[in-house]
Amino acid sequence: MLTLPLAPTDHQAKPAFKNISTLAQWLAQLQLTNLHAAHLVLRTQLAEFNRFPLSALERLNTLERLRETVGVVQADYAKKLIAKKLPLSTDEFAIFLALIELWQLMLDGYRRSLQAFIDDDKQLAKHGALLCNRCLLYGSLQIFEYLRTGYEFDGSLWQNLHELYSFTEGNGLQHEKVKDEVYAQGHALSCHALYAKMLLICHAHPAELTRAQLQLLDRWLTLWGDVIVIERRYNVSRGDAPPLALDLGGSSGLQPLEQVTTSDKLRFLAMVPLSKLLRVKTILLQQGQSPQQLELGSDFFGVNCVDFLNLLHHFWCEGLSERLVERRNVATTAQVGFGIQPIYSCISGKSVQPSGKESGIDTVSRHQLETLGRTLSESARPASGHPEPWHIENENILGARLLRDVQEGDRIGLNQLVAVRPAEAEAYILGSVKWRSVTRSGQLHVGVRYFPGVAQAVTLKGASSRHILALLLPAIPAQKIPASLIVPREVFQADHAFELIHQNNEKLGIKMGFSVATGADFERVSFTAV
Numbered sequence: 001m002l003t004l005p006l007a008p009t010d011h012q013a014k015p016a017f018k019n020i021s022t023l024a025q026w027l028a029q030l031q032l033t034n035l036h037a038a039h040l041v042l043r044t045q046l047a048e049f050n051r052f053p054l055s056a057l058e059r060l061n062t063l064e065r066l067r068e069t070v071g072v073v074q075a076d077y078a079k080k081l082i083a084k085k086l087p088l089s090t091d092e093f094a095i096f097l098a099l100i101e102l103w104q105l106m107l108d109g110y111r112r113s114l115q116a117f118i119d120d121d122k123q124l125a126k127h128g129a130l131l132c133n134r135c136l137l138y139g140s141l142q143i144f145e146y147l148r149t150g151y152e153f154d155g156s157l158w159q160n161l162h163e164l165y166s167f168t169e170g171n172g173l174q175h176e177k178v179k180d181e182v183y184a185q186g187h188a189l190s191c192h193a194l195y196a197k198m199l200l201i202c203h204a205h206p207a208e209l210t211r212a213q214l215q216l217l218d219r220w221l222t223l224w225g226d227v228i229v230i231e232r233r234y235n236v237s238r239g240d241a242p243p244l245a246l247d248l249g250g251s252s253g254l255q256p257l258e259q260v261t262t263s264d265k266l267r268f269l270a271m272v273p274l275s276k277l278l279r280v281k282t283i284l285l286q287q288g289q290s291p292q293q294l295e296l297g298s299d300f301f302g303v304n305c306v307d308f309l310n311l312l313h314h315f316w317c318e319g320l321s322e323r324l325v326e327r328r329n330v331a332t333t334a335q336v337g338f339g340i341q342p343i344y345s346c347i348s349g350k351s352v353q354p355s356g357k358e359s360g361i362d363t364v365s366r367h368q369l370e371t372l373g374r375t376l377s378e379s380a381r382p383a384s385g386h387p388e389p390w391h392i393e394n395e396n397i398l399g400a401r402l403l404r405d406v407q408e409g410d411r412i413g414l415n416q417l418v419a420v421r422p423a424e425a426e427a428y429i430l431g432s433v434k435w436r437s438v439t440r441s442g443q444l445h446v447g448v449r450y451f452p453g454v455a456q457a458v459t460l461k462g463a464s465s466r467h468i469l470a471l472l473l474p475a476i477p478a479q480k481i482p483a484s485l486i487v488p489r490e491v492f493q494a495d496h497a498f499e500l501i502h503q504n505n506e507k508l509g510i511k512m513g514f515s516v517a518t519g520a521d522f523e524r525v526s527f528t529a530v
Helices: 020-029 035-051 056-081 090-118 128-149 156-170 191-202 211-223 272-286 305-317 340-348
Strands: 177-179 188-190 229-231 244-247 266-270 328-338 363-366 376-380 388-396 399-404 417-422 429-438 444-450 456-461 467-473 484-487 497-501 507-518 523-529
Touching: 020 056, 035 056, 035 090, 056 090, 056 128, 090 128, 128 156, 128 177, 128 188, 128 191, 128 211, 156 191, 188 191, 191 211, 191 229, 191 266, 211 305, 266 272, 272 305, 328 340, 328 399, 340 417, 340 456, 340 467, 388 417, 399 429, 417 444, 456 484, 467 497
Parallel strands: none
Antiparallel strands: 177 188, 229 266, 244 266, 328 388, 328 417, 363 376, 388 399, 399 444, 417 429, 429 444, 456 467, 456 497, 467 484, 484 523, 497 507, 507 523
């Protein structure tokens, strides 16, 4: 039988609302113009409400009335963390912790009523699926907050979800649909669909996805709930997408079949139906049908649907044996630099005076021992231009997975320019940050996608006679890869003429062509000699 971790209630608790009618009065007076203050008031009053002794049905009805306001405030408050570099600053991290806390408070409230249902409260006899659904939702929203912010979370969050889903299975509640106007656009979702949705979001390499992609993925999986099947057994036919496994007794999400051992708590997500759905929608889009015709929505936040569907198929439906280039563990150190100016200095061996914002010293401190299991003091970042010591965990010709040796260092954003020089290597390898996350110990993890070729430090001189730092990636004839330039984003302009100056002062007239790739702080562009 499921036993939920609940603190005792207290008659000394004095919430501003004690039932659905007093909540309506309180919400009418709640000021949302100051988002920070409103969020604090919500957390404070919900914590008091959770402590207050109350009938389980009254508590459930009150929480149902409150959840829309909580959803609106959470969504607006979370916007303060969009596109932030990692690790978060002190103020940003405080916002993140507040978001996590409010999800936990909603979860605690529903858990009280669920425990009453488990204890055979007759008033809740018909509300079992609703209570399990809400507990799964708010547990999932906690995990989702960690994922989209880029912080790793404790495995106990997975354990709680697994135990709850196992309870729904044991009581025949997993397939009963519950309507949700707040988080499912009015669709009715079963516990089975809600649980599978979070499993798949986590298996879609969320650290590599933008917030826009995560938001779109959440919408799609809400609509595709009936396609996803969780089974106790599986069959695999040659050429089919292999199922993914999960351990209801474990502390992680979905895993490839090759990485699990037989257990009666194993379940399997059949990926063939989802693979067919992704393939069909991709083909129809390529044939000219609109996303709206295929029920993919109308607001894509700049996400290319075809590319994103292909990426999801790669993450979910292609087994380990189908990956083109497997990584190898290398366990070696490396010097790593970020940004064009610092990387130019690393490659050329010449000191470059940073300008603008890059010259300031950034600081990050994180407290909250209960959440991350450690406390870090504020410490200054290394001066711009100095490479940092990192550890290469695994690598192949396409990229690498890196772990920073220390907790202090530059804050890193997605698609930022990076240069890596492994121990004993003579040259830096250029690339961009494909994903990044902060470990439970406070260290920064990044995935790097390498650019081909060994970069050279060059400068560009335009009509204004201003010298611009740039990096040249020479041509690789054997692979039919032409030469390209890495320049600051504001520099690129098609057909713009420059004088390219090498370190030995050799000069070449060039004209920029087209943008090969766009990063957060750079543009990779083609060029021709003139």
